[in-house]
Amino acid sequence: MGKPIIQTDAYPQKNKGNSIRRKIDLNKICMDYGVRVCSYKSAKKLLKEIDYDPYETKNPGISFRASDGTPVILFDSDRSDLEIRFTAAHELGHILLGHLDYRSKEKDSYPNYAELEANFFAISIITHDILQEYAAMTNI
Numbered sequence: 001m002g003k004p005i006i007q008t009d010a011y012p013q014k015n016k017g018n019s020i021r022r023k024i025d026l027n028k029i030c031m032d033y034g035v036r037v038c039s040y041k042s043a044k045k046l047l048k049e050i051d052y053d054p055y056e057t058k059n060p061g062i063s064f065r066a067s068d069g070t071p072v073i074l075f076d077s078d079r080s081d082l083e084i085r086f087t088a089a090h091e092l093g094h095i096l097l098g099h100l101d102y103r104s105k106e107k108d109s110y111p112n113y114a115e116l117e118a119n120f121f122a123i124s125i126i127t128h129d130i131l132q133e134y135a136a137m138t139n140i
């Protein structure tokens, strides 16, 4: 996996309890779970393997299991940092919530309930980011 490509913007800050506040490190979670993360631009071979054109679908990201079994997240690196972070969290949600086996090849998508679950997963991470930022700003 090379250098981290999902923006984490960790900002350690000590509070009264001496603990360190930071955003959830999506790169570490992906590494710990063996998830391969690449931009569309650096994953042409993988995109060909699954016969997927992300520029045609305009999806900000996708997740799937590669032929060797590795879970993979691909994302559009031309989006904003926040979009990329939300997309990576959403796709990680699909992987950690066990959705990979329910991906429909024909429709290149997950069932609606899986999209809802992945959105809740991503929203919880972004909400955590916002609250950590607020806590760091107000020093509570």
Ligand SMILES: [Zn+2]
Residues within 6 Å of the ligand: 090, 091, 094, 110, 114, 115, 118
């Ligand atoms: Zn999804």
